[in-house]
Amino acid sequence: MKPIGKCFDKRHFFILRPDQLDFVRPIAKYPIDNPDKAELRERIPLSAVIGRFVTWDRRKSQPAKGDLWACCPFHQEKTPSFHVDDRKGFYHCFGCQQSGDHVRFLMDHQGLAFPDAVRSLCDEAGMAMPEASPAESHREAARKRQRSALDAAAAVYQSALWGPGGRVAREYAAGRGLSEDTLRTFQFGLAPPMRGFLNRQLSSEGFSEREMEAVGLTLRGDNGEVRDRFRGRLMVPIHDGRGRLVGFGGRTLDGREPKYLNSPETALFDKSSLLFNAHRARGAAPRENRLFVVEGYLDAIAL
Numbered sequence: 001m002k003p004i005g006k007c008f009d010k011r012h013f014f015i016l017r018p019d020q021l022d023f024v025r026p027i028a029k030y031p032i033d034n035p036d037k038a039e040l041r042e043r044i045p046l047s048a049v050i051g052r053f054v055t056w057d058r059r060k061s062q063p064a065k066g067d068l069w070a071c072c073p074f075h076q077e078k079t080p081s082f083h084v085d086d087r088k089g090f091y092h093c094f095g096c097q098q099s100g101d102h103v104r105f106l107m108d109h110q111g112l113a114f115p116d117a118v119r120s121l122c123d124e125a126g127m128a129m130p131e132a133s134p135a136e137s138h139r140e141a142a143r144k145r146q147r148s149a150l151d152a153a154a155a156v157y158q159s160a161l162w163g164p165g166g167r168v169a170r171e172y173a174a175g176r177g178l179s180e181d182t183l184r185t186f187q188f189g190l191a192p193p194m195r196g197f198l199n200r201q202l203s204s205e206g207f208s209e210r211e212m213e214a215v216g217l218t219l220r221g222d223n224g225e226v227r228d229r230f231r232g233r234l235m236v237p238i239h240d241g242r243g244r245l246v247g248f249g250g251r252t253l254d255g256r257e258p259k260y261l262n263s264p265e266t267a268l269f270d271k272s273s274l275l276f277n278a279h280r281a282r283g284a285a286p287r288e289n290r291l292f293v294v295e296g297y298l299d300a301i302a303l
Helices: 034-043 046-050 102-110 114-125 134-162 164-175 180-185 197-204 209-214 284-288 297-302
Strands: 003-005 014-016 067-070 082-085 090-093 189-191 218-220 226-228 233-239 245-252 260-262 291-293
Touching: 034 114, 046 082, 046 090, 046 102, 102 114, 134 164, 134 189, 134 197, 134 209, 134 233, 134 245, 164 180, 164 189, 164 233, 197 209, 197 226, 209 218, 209 226, 233 297
Parallel strands: 003 291
Antiparallel strands: 014 291, 067 082, 082 090, 189 233, 218 226, 233 245, 245 260
């Protein structure tokens, strides 16, 4: 059993079945209109995409009718319960409840980002990649820059934790039962207590104050002064369902309040649709057929 962790707007301990976890999956609208989707299904049957990863069951499958069965590629099983319907371009597992189309399979099974999954299929089918609107291209460029700022901050925090100034934070973590291996696996870091520490570090790497504010790394006071949001805290990276860094949680080390401080809601961090550590638990959850959800991220990691 793998504990997942904290649901950011629920403060209870409860158990979920994997089929109840849909709210942590990012749902992206297919950018190809219906005629193009139909053409894609004709050029690349769904069974051709999925067939690279499964062995079709000869007794249950009827290839001529586009009706195929196999053991599920998302969880371990001995009896085939994974069904592919080529005519509809849709798959469904009656065991773990995974379902979707060409794009969803490449995203969930291969870990591709949505645009990369669409691009891969279009290249294989010999179809032109749908062009994003100028507004969407601008938004995507901004999101890419924001992710870079978060990644840079994570690297700064990790360097601080394992440097000479991180001894107190490491001792606190050890007192909570967190080993060095666990700290490195979950990419813990340290936000030092010095004023403007992160702001100076990221500014030297070319990030603007506006970019840092946009992802919640800094905040601006009433007097216009920009200051670090996190100071004197043990830092825990927070990822979305696809394993992309979207924010941080910080546990105070010097007694300042609040004891726990999370990144604010941003364009990348939607707290109502995110479950901490879900990206690591997704593989184990279908095999175990249930999930533990606990109150805090340190509780989840310690389990």
